Amino acid sequence: MNRKTLVLPAVIGLLAPVLAACGGTDGAGDGGGSIAVGTTDRFIATDDAPAPLDPAYAYDVGSWNILRQTVQTLMIQPRGEGEPVPEAAESCSFTDTGNERYVCTLREDLSFADGSPVTAKDVKYSIDRARSIKADSGVFALLSAIDTVETRGDREVIFHLNSADATFPYKLSTPVAGIVNPADYDRGKLRDGFDVNGSGPYTLKAEVENGEMVKAVFTKNAHYKGALTLNNDKIEMNSFKDASAMDGALKGGDIDVMTRSMTPEQIQQLSVDPGENTELFDMPGLEIRYLAFNTDAPSVRDKAVRQAMAQIINRSELVSKVYGVQAEPLYSLVPATITGHSNSFFNKYGDPSVSKAEKLLADADVSTPVKLTMHYTTDHYGAATKREFEVLSKQLNDSGLFDVSIKGTPWDSFVPAQRKGSYDVYGMGWFPDFPDADNYIAPFLDADNFLKSPYTNSIIRKTLIPESRREADRGSAATSLTEIQDIVAEDVPVLPLWQGKQYLATSDDISGTAYVLNSSSTLQLWELSRGMSG
Structure with a gap:
């Protein structure tokens, strides 16, 4: 039987802390070369939505799964489940009893993918930008608890909240709170198209046809410093017109991993007969x-x-x-x-x-x-x-x-x-x-x-x-x-x-499946590598 049920390490709702793997790119395995991932998510730039990948605009699971690979946040949801842990930050905590003052200290020597330093002022710029643009996607509302953002030196960011919010650390783990380079993102308007620059684990190269991104190529960011260990050097995410085409690509060896969205009929078929070299995984969602x-x-x-x-x-x-x-x-x-x-x-x-x-x-x-x-x-x-x-x-x-x-x-x-x-x-x-x-x-x-x-x-x-x-x-x-x-x-x-x-189908030489999707349907592509599946 090639179907496996992945049980997350902590019960949802109890939110017991589970620390993320601490590392960065040093010591990461090469993952056996590029890994191809399939999705039916579509990424289209239109007159109504010309900036689908700007962190100040994006607010759907597909675009967030692009941004989570490329744009770093102060906090991150851990590789299992639990309360968020520091990512771009070295530490973050409430400093008052009323949960209205939240302080983060950045990691030392943090930099964007182009090598320019990431400072506390960049964090303030990024978050204030999303709050002031107020994109019609409504994503800025996740930051509504913020009254003001203050910086001290190059590494300390202080959030003064307008009311108590015990969930604020979670909100700092979402892409709308992603750190962007002021050189690439104007303060007062969205960044059109599919270019994304950040300090996250990967850089992005988008392949675009007729205003639609058909492939996202993620390459390991040599300047990345954060909580994650990368198990591969490159991921290619291919966008398919439908689940049938994606399934054919997996069976034909053109992709290694099939993600959302598979049809109920496909999932049922893969449950009964996944094929000689394919495995189906189901997990809580x-x-x-x-x-x-x-x-x-x-x-x-x-x-x-x-x-x-x-x-x-x-x-x-x-x-x-x-x-x-x-x-x-x-x-x-x-x-x-x-x-x-x-x-x-x-x-x-x-x-x-x-x-x-x-x-x-x-x-x-x-x-x-x-x-x-x-x-x-x-x-x-x-x-x-x-x-x-x-x-x-x-x-x-x-x-x-x-x-x-x-x-x-x-x-x-x-x-x-x-x-x-x-x-x-x-x-x-x-x-x-x-x-x-x-x-x-x-x-x-x-x-x-x-x-x-x-x-x-x-x-x-x-x-x-x-x-x-x-x-x-x-x-x-x-x-x-x-x-x-x-x-x-x-x-x-x-x-x-x-x-x-949630369901995931992979070729049987892919490992890292236990953590590639968390309960929020976040793709954690850095977990994937070639080798014995797991």
């Missing part, structure tokens, strides 16, 4: 899928309409018909494996019921059938997305209470339309920026949320989120977090559907 609503749109403005959809949709049937054992029903924005999770939607709605949904609509004087269109992206979350929306629309239409149609749109057009409020109901996925309940709540419900949702709840924003962030012991934040989830189940600005596992 924190990806979620959900429906989001433009709560100002006439078709779904009435809360009863959204509640009726929550009452009708059968998550178990959806998962069974589309994803099988590769996903599990989800009854909250916060996954079941994260500290602070509550089954708020099940607690409120119980099992699917057309009669209860009918009463909700009747009590609100909503005429039926409710006509609406549900939108999904055709090329970002995998080929199964269309089938998922076919099942969802059938469930709603079979109730007799809805008249639902579905429409698919490529990601590069889907995102700008969603941000402009063009969709009343649309499907999205979420790969967490870091493994904490706050990251499944604030990005959806706080001010400057990335969905640009018109939904606001002052109790959540002004009281409950700040309360939860004051708790360094994340288990102690459960009361505030549960109340937030209960409000979401009542108001339904978003409707969670399922959470999924």
